[in-house]
Amino acid sequence: MSCKTILAKEISASYREELKKTIKSREIKPKLVGFLANEDPAAIKYAKFTSKTCEETGIIFELRKCNREELEDQIAKANEDDGIHGIIVYYPVFKNHRDQYLQNTVRSSKDVEGLHNIQFPIKNYIIPCTPLAIVKVLKYIKVYNPVLSHGNRLYGRVITIINRSEIVGRPLAALLANDGGKVYSVDINNIQVFYRGTGLKLKKHEVQDTNLKLEEILPISDVLITGVPTPSYKVPTVLLRDGVVAINFSAFKNFEDNIKEKASIYIPTIGKVTIAMLERNLLRLYDYQLKVN
Amino acid sequence: MSCKTILAKEISASYREELKKTIKSREIKPKLVGFLANEDPAAIKYAKFTSKTCEETGIIFELRKCNREELEDQIAKANEDDGIHGIIVYYPVFKNHRDQYLQNTVRSSKDVEGLHNIQFPIKNYIIPCTPLAIVKVLKYIKVYNPVLSHGNRLYGRVITIINRSEIVGRPLAALLANDGGKVYSVDINNIQVFYRGTGLKLKKHEVQDTNLKLEEILPISDVLITGVPTPSYKVPTVLLRDGVVAINFSAFKNFEDNIKEKASIYIPTIGKVTIAMLERNLLRLYDYQLKVN
Numbered sequence: 001m002s003c004k005t006i007l008a009k010e011i012s013a014s015y016r017e018e019l020k021k022t023i024k025s026r027e028i029k030p031k032l033v034g035f036l037a038n039e040d041p042a043a044i045k046y047a048k049f050t051s052k053t054c055e056e057t058g059i060i061f062e063l064r065k066c067n068r069e070e071l072e073d074q075i076a077k078a079n080e081d082d083g084i085h086g087i088i089v090y091y092p093v094f095k096n097h098r099d100q101y102l103q104n105t106v107r108s109s110k111d112v113e114g115l116h117n118i119q120f121p122i123k124n125y126i127i128p129c130t131p132l133a134i135v136k137v138l139k140y141i142k143v144y145n146p147v148l149s150h151g152n153r154l155y156g157r158v159i160t161i162i163n164r165s166e167i168v169g170r171p172l173a174a175l176l177a178n179d180g181g182k183v184y185s186v187d188i189n190n191i192q193v194f195y196r197g198t199g200l201k202l203k204k205h206e207v208q209d210t211n212l213k214l215e216e217i218l219p220i221s222d223v224l225i226t227g228v229p230t231p232s233y234k235v236p237t238v239l240l241r242d243g244v245v246a247i248n249f250s251a252f253k254n255f256e257d258n259i260k261e262k263a264s265i266y267i268p269t270i271g272k273v274t275i276a277m278l279e280r281n282l283l284r285l286y287d288y289q290l291k292v293n
Numbered sequence: 294m295s296c297k298t299i300l301a302k303e304i305s306a307s308y309r310e311e312l313k314k315t316i317k318s319r320e321i322k323p324k325l326v327g328f329l330a331n332e333d334p335a336a337i338k339y340a341k342f343t344s345k346t347c348e349e350t351g352i353i354f355e356l357r358k359c360n361r362e363e364l365e366d367q368i369a370k371a372n373e374d375d376g377i378h379g380i381i382v383y384y385p386v387f388k389n390h391r392d393q394y395l396q397n398t399v400r401s402s403k404d405v406e407g408l409h410n411i412q413f414p415i416k417n418y419i420i421p422c423t424p425l426a427i428v429k430v431l432k433y434i435k436v437y438n439p440v441l442s443h444g445n446r447l448y449g450r451v452i453t454i455i456n457r458s459e460i461v462g463r464p465l466a467a468l469l470a471n472d473g474g475k476v477y478s479v480d481i482n483n484i485q486v487f488y489r490g491t492g493l494k495l496k497k498h499e500v501q502d503t504n505l506k507l508e509e510i511l512p513i514s515d516v517l518i519t520g521v522p523t524p525s526y527k528v529p530t531v532l533l534r535d536g537v538v539a540i541n542f543s544a545f546k547n548f549e550d551n552i553k554e555k556a557s558i559y560i561p562t563i564g565k566v567t568i569a570m571l572e573r574n575l576l577r578l579y580d581y582q583l584k585v586n
Contacts, residue, residue, distance in 0.1 A: 002445050002473070002493035003443060003492070004441055006440070099577075141440045142435060142439065142440050145434075145435050147433075147434045147435050148557060148558070149295075149297060152295050152557070155295055155557040156515065156534070156557040158537020180295070180536075182535070198535045198554070199296075199554045200557065242449070242491045243448045261492045263492070264445070
C-alpha cells in the first residue's frame with residue numbers, strides 16, 4: 001500500500017513533550033475547567049480525553065456537569081475565579097444560536113478554545129484549537145512548503161474543506177487561504193472559494209461563491225479535509241485525485257474504507273493534536289493572566 | 294511578488310562543499326577530459342563552465358578540441374589512458390544517430406555523464422547528470438515529500454516535461470514516474486504518460502500514449518520542466534496552473550518573462566547542479582577504477 005497513515009499521536013508528540021517540560025521546569029499549576037451540559041457521545045468522549053491528556057501533561061482539569069439552563073451562570077462564576085485559567089464548553093449545548101451566544105460569555109482571557117468573538121480574534125493571540133491543529137498537521141506532513149516565504153507556504157495547493165461551521169470550517173478556510181492556498185469551502189447549501197487570487201496578488205483572502213459542484217472540485221483537490229458530524233456521510237473515494245492528502249477531523253469517519261487505495265497521506269483523526277493546542281492555548285492564557293493581574 | 298526564484302548556485306552549494314572536502318581530505322587528483330568537436334555556443338559555454346568549476350573543486354580538467362571525424366579515435370585513446378578517470382563529450386556532434394553511437398564508445402567505467410547504454414544503466418551506478426540534477430532540484434524544493442516512503446515521494450504530483458531526448462527527457466520521466474509522480478512527457482510528435490497507476494499499484498512505471506493536448510495538461514501540472522533547445526520557444530504562462538513549480542534546463546529561457554506572476558517557485562537554470570553531479574559521478578568512477586585496477 002502506497003498510502004501513509006499518520007496518527008495524531010505522532011504529530012502531537014513534540015508539542016506535548018514541550019508542554020510537559022515547560023510546566024515541570026516552571027513549577028506552575030495551570031487549571032482548566034470543562035463544562036459538560038449535554039449527553040452527546042462525541043462531547044463526552046472529548047471531555048474524558050481532555051481529562052486524561054491534561055493529567056499526563058501536568059495540567060489540572062476539572063469537569064463540571066450541569067443543566068444547560070444553568071450553564072451561563074456557571075460560566076460567569078468561573079470567569080470570576082482567579083484559580084481557573086481556562087474554560088472549555090463542550091458543544092453542542094442548545095444546537096442553535098444560543099450556542100454562539102454562550103461562546104461569547106466565556107471571558108476572552110480564559111477562552112482556551114479561541115471561540116470568543118471568532119470573527120475578530122485578537123491578533124496572534126488565541127487561535128481556535130481545531131483549525132490551529134489542522135494547520136499544525138499540514139505543516140507536519142509538508143503540505144506547507146518550507147521553501148516558500150512565510151505566509152505563502154500553501155501557494156499552489158488546492159484544498160477542499162467539507163464543513164463551514166463558525167468554529168472550525170470557516171476560520172480554517174480563512175487561515176489556509178491567507179497562507180496562500182486556494183480553498184474550496186463546502187457546506188450543505190453551497191461552495192465558496194477563499195483565495196488571494198492568481199499570483200497571490202491580494203494580501204488577504206477574498207471569499208466568492210462558485211458554481212462548481214463537489215464532483216468537479218474533488219478531482220482537482222490536492223488536500224481534502226472533512227468534518228461532517230454524521231456517521232452516514234462518506235466522501236466517494238472514486239471522485240478523489242490520485243495521491244490526495246485526506247484529513248478527517250469529524251468524530252465520525254468521513255472517508256470510505258478504500259481511501260488508502262487513493263490517498264498519499266491519510267490522517268483518520270486529529271483529536272490529540274487539538275488537545276495539544278488546547279493545552280498550548282491554556283499556557284498562553286496563564287501567562288497573559290500573570291501579566292495583567 | 295509571491296514567486297520564489299531559486300538559483301542553481303544555492304542548490305549546488307552543499308554538494309560542492311562536500312566534494313571539495315572529500316577531494317582535499319583524501320588528497321586525490323581525479324582527472325576529467327572533455328571533448329569539444331563542434332562550434333555550438335551552448336556546448337562551448339558548458340565546457341568553459343566545467344573547466345572553471347572543476348578547478349574550484351580540485352578536479353583536473355583538460356579540454357581537448359578535435360575534428361568530429363577524429364573524435365572516435367580520440368575517445369578510444371582516452372579510454373586506454375589510466376591517468377584519465379572520466380570522459381565527457383560535448384554534444385551535439387553529428388546531430389544524428391552517430392551521436393548515440395559515440396555515446397557508447399566511451400568506456401562505461403569512464404562515462405561520467407552516464408550516457409553509456411542509457412536504456413540499461415548499471416543499477417545505482419552512474420545516473421545521467423542532468424536528470425540526476427533535476428531530481429536533486431526537486432528534492433531541494435520539497436516537491437519530493439520527505440514524509441512519504443522512500444520511492445513514493447512524488448506520489449500525488451503531476452509533472453510535465455517538455456523534452457523527450459534520450460539523454461535527459463526520457464530518463465528523467467522514468468526516474469520521476471518510478472518515484473511516484475504522474476509524468477506527462479511532451480515532444481514534438483506526441484504526449485506520453487509515465488505512471489505507476491492509481492494508488493501506485495505498479496512497482497515500475499508504464500508508458501502510455503495519451504490524446505490529451507498540451508493545453509489540457511499544463512493547467513493540471515503541479516510541476517513543469519522545460520528543455521527545448523531553441524531561443525524562440527516559450528511556454529504560454531496563461532496556460533499554467535497558478536502556483537506551478539517552473540524549472541528550465543534548456544540553455545535558452547523557455548518561460549515568458551511573466552512566469553513569476555504565476556509560479557510559486559521558478560528555477561531559471563540548473564547548470565551548476567548538473568556540474569556538481571558530473572563531479573560526483575567522476576568521484577564514483579575514480580573509486581570504481583581504484584577497486585577494479
